[in-house]
Each structure stands twice: as C-alpha cells, then as structure tokens.
Amino acid sequence: MHRTDLISxxxxxxxxGVAVSAIRFYEAKGLIEALRTxxxxxxxxxxxxxxxxxxxxxxxMGLSLEEIGAELARLPxxxxxxxxxxxxxxxxxxxxxDAQIAALTRTRGLLDxxxxxxxxxxxxxxxxxxxxxxxxxxxxxxxxxxxxxGEIAEVV
Amino acid sequence: MHRTDLISxxxxxxxxGVAVSAIRFYEAKGLIEALRTxxxxxxxxxxxxxxxxxxxxxxxMGLSLEEIGAELARLPxxxxxxxxxxxxxxxxxxxxxDAQIAALTRTRGLLDxxxxxxxxxxxxxxxxxxxxxxxxxxxxxxxxxxxxxGEIAEVV
DNA sequence: ATGAAAGCTCAAGTCAGGTTTAGATCAAGC
DNA sequence: GCTTGATCTAAACCTGACTTGAGCTTTCAT
Numbered sequence: 001m002h003r004t005d006l007i008s009x010x011x012x013x014x015x016x017g018v019a020v021s022a023i024r025f026y027e028a029k030g031l032i033e034a035l036r037t038x039x040x041x042x043x044x045x046x047x048x049x050x051x052x053x054x055x056x057x058x059x060x061m062g063l064s065l066e067e068i069g070a071e072l073a074r075l076p077x078x079x080x081x082x083x084x085x086x087x088x089x090x091x092x093x094x095x096x097x098d099a100q101i102a103a104l105t106r107t108r109g110l111l112d113x114x115x116x117x118x119x120x121x122x123x124x125x126x127x128x129x130x131x132x133x134x135x136x137x138x139x140x141x142x143x144x145x146x147x148x149x150g151e152i153a154e155v156v
Numbered sequence: 157m158h159r160t161d162l163i164s165x166x167x168x169x170x171x172x173g174v175a176v177s178a179i180r181f182y183e184a185k186g187l188i189e190a191l192r193t194x195x196x197x198x199x200x201x202x203x204x205x206x207x208x209x210x211x212x213x214x215x216x217m218g219l220s221l222e223e224i225g226a227e228l229a230r231l232p233x234x235x236x237x238x239x240x241x242x243x244x245x246x247x248x249x250x251x252x253x254d255a256q257i258a259a260l261t262r263t264r265g266l267l268d269x270x271x272x273x274x275x276x277x278x279x280x281x282x283x284x285x286x287x288x289x290x291x292x293x294x295x296x297x298x299x300x301x302x303x304x305x306g307e308i309a310e311v312v
Numbered sequence: 313a314t315g316a317a318a319g320c321t322c323a324a325g326t327c328a329g330g331t332t333t334a335g336a337t338c339a340a341g342c
Numbered sequence: 343g344c345t346t347g348a349t350c351t352a353a354a355c356c357t358g359a360c361t362t363g364a365g366c367t368t369t370c371a372t
Contacts, residue, residue, distance in 0.1 A: 008369095010318060020319085021361055029359090039368045041319055061267070065359070090267055097264045101257055108253045111217070111246055166348065176349085177331055185329095195338045197349055221329070 006035065006043035016052040023052070031055060031069050054086075061093040062100070162191065162199035172208040179208070187211055187225050203236040210237045217249045218256070 013020045026032050032051055034042035051072070058068045071089055169176045182188050188207055190198035207228070214224045227245055231237060
C-alpha cells in the first residue's frame with residue numbers, strides 16, 4: 001500500500017473540515033507545525049488530523065485558541081494529544097460546562113422574578129447585579145463588564 | 157425642586173456605570189438619542205437612565221446591540237421601555253436561556269461519554285458531530301476524516 | 313511539456329463592542 | 343475674567359479568529 005505519510009494542507013483541510021486559511025492561521029499561532037517540500041509547500045503528518053480535531057473539539061468546549069495552544073504546548077515534543085491527555089482536559093472542561101450551566105440557571109431564576117416586575121432599575125435589579133454573567137462564547141471580543149456595578153448610584 | 161430635567165453625558169455614565177465613550181457609541185448606533193445645548197454638548201432625559209439600563213440588562217441576557225436596537229426601535233416614538241415591554245422581552249429571553257442550557261446539558265452528556273474514550277476521531281466523535289459543523293468545501297459529503305478513521309483512532 | 317489546480321507570502325479586511333488619543337471647545341465656580 | 347474640568351469630534355486602535363486578495367510558484371496528471 002502506497003499511501004504517503006505526509007499530507008498537503010488541502011487534504012488536512014478536507015479531512016478536518018477546516019478552511020485552508022484557518023490551518024495556516026493555526027500554524028502561525030503555533031498550534032500546529034508543518035514540514036516543507038523543496039518547493040516550499042507544507043506537508044503535514046497524518047497525526048495532525050488528530051491534532052486539528054483536538055483544536056476543533058476543544059474550541060467547541062469553549063477554549064480559546066490561546067488556551068488550546070497552552071494545552072498542546074504542555075505535551076512532550078510536538079506529540080499529538082492522546083487518550084490520556086484528552087481525559088485530563090475533558091474532565092476540566094466538564095467542570096467548566098457545569099459552571100456555565102449553573103450560571104445560566106441562576107440567571108434564569110432571576111429572570112423569572114424579573115418577568116412582570118419591570119423595574120429596570122440597576123440599583124434594585126437582582127438580575128443585573130448578579131455577578132455571574134451567562135458565559136456565552138461567540139465571535140468577537142467579550143468585554144467583561146466587570147466590577148463597575150459598585151459605582152452605580154441611585155437610579156431614577 | 158430645582159433638579160434639571162436634563163443630564164449630561166457624564167451623569168448618565170455615572171448613573172448607569174457605563175463609560176462615557178460607550179454612551180456616545182450607543183448613540184452612534186441609534187440606541188439612544190440626545191438633545192444638544194447651544195454649545196453642542198449632549199443632554200439626556202432622565203428616562204434615558206432607564207433606557208441604558210435596559211441595554212445593559214438585555215446585553216447581559218445575551219442580546220447583541222443590534223437585537224437590542226431592534227427591540228427599542230419597536231417601541232413607539234422613542235419611548236423608554238416600560239414594564240409591559242420588559243415582560244414581553246424577558247419572556248422571550250427566558251426561552252433563549254432555556255435553549256442555551258439545553259444545549260450545554262446535551263454537550264455535557266456527550267462529554268461524559270467522551271471522557272475516557274479519547275477517540276478524538278471526528279468521524280466517531282459524537283461530541284464534535286453534535287455541533288453539526290459540516291465541511292462545505294470541495295466535492296463529496298465527506299464527513300471529515302473519511303475512510304481512514306481507523307488509522308487515526310489507532311492511538312487509543 | 314503543459315496547463316489547471318493547489319499552494320505560497322504578506323498585507324489588509326471583517327465583526328462586535330467598545331476604548332484611546334488629539335486637539336479644540338464649553339460650562340461653571342471663584 | 344480666568345481657570346479647570348467636562349465635553350466635543352474624528353479617527354485610530356484593540357481582541358479573536360479568521361478570511362480575502364494580489365501576485366507568484368509548485369505539483370501533478372495527461
């Protein structure tokens with residue numbers, strides 16, 4: 001069986017469902033590494049499919065690329081994450097999800113009290129004042145609006 | 157009682173805990189409106205404190221500024237949201253939060269199955285596939301990883 | 313040997329939700 | 343009247359996670 005050990009960026013992209021540009025981006029960020037052909041094209045190891053998979057899954061769990069990079073960097077010498085690594089990391093992720101769910105549930109409870117109250121007063125509103133915001137992930141910067149709540153003075 | 161009807165941007169900022177720059181930003185986005193002094197400085201109605209409060213709370217519930225703007229625009233002639241509006245909107249928000257919690261709970265269940273599995277195979281991984289992130293490039297409905305998944309999952 | 317497809321680099325653009333900066337002007341207390 | 347602090351505008355900058363474009367080069371099947 002002839003199947004080469006090295007795959008092109010296009011193949012890596014196709015097999016992971018990630019755009020070619022994203023793979024270059026990950027490489028630039030140091031999340032993955034590539035060998036080069038004489039002509040300068042990238043060649044990846046098959047194991048990198050797994051590595052990219054790891055990135056995607058971890059990302060879905062809410063880790064930033066930076067955090068993912070930190071996890072990957074912790075592995076010995078460019079090793080691809082294996083089962084043991086995944087267990088360690090996914091266990092940590094579970095805690096994270098638990099916290100997110102708890103925060104949302106708390107918010108929902110407050111919202112229930114708010115429905116029909118209509119106070120819309122920052123001073124009184126327990127919903128607003130609840131410290132835990134729903135930790136939703138998405139595109140763009142999330143500016144944590146932090147501890148300014150103390151400054152909020154009397155509202156109309 | 158002398159208390160002016162109109163407040164400066166600084167006072168609005170202080171009373172809502174929002175930065176002055178953010179208030180100008182909201183105005184630019186059409187979320188709030190300001191009168192002007194002869195000299196060109198903004199003057200807000202006291203009711204705008206409530207309006208900004210609405211923005212903050214809705215934001216906390218996960219609405220984007222665009223969505224918030226749409227809600228505000230729906231109110232008659234620059235009116236500030238009142239109790240009835242809030243009830244309507246917060247009821248909708250509750251559904252949204254319910255959905256978020258449901259999604260997270262589902263993910264957590266999958267993660268539990270994943271912990272210790274360590275497959276990291278995009279083809280098999282129900283966690284990843286749950287998110288339904290299909291690869292839309294090129295020909296073929298390759299569900300990522302394609303035919304060589306066995307090879308890839310072999311690390312386990 | 314050739315022509316299309318895929319790849320390369322580097323710079324810049326995108327979106328959200330703002331903040332920062334610069335230089336000028338306004339409002340108000342003494 | 344003067345000074346000080348608040349405000350003004352416009353534009354640039356920020357993070358994160360990428361994408362897009364321009365202009366060339368490499369690879370591969372025929």
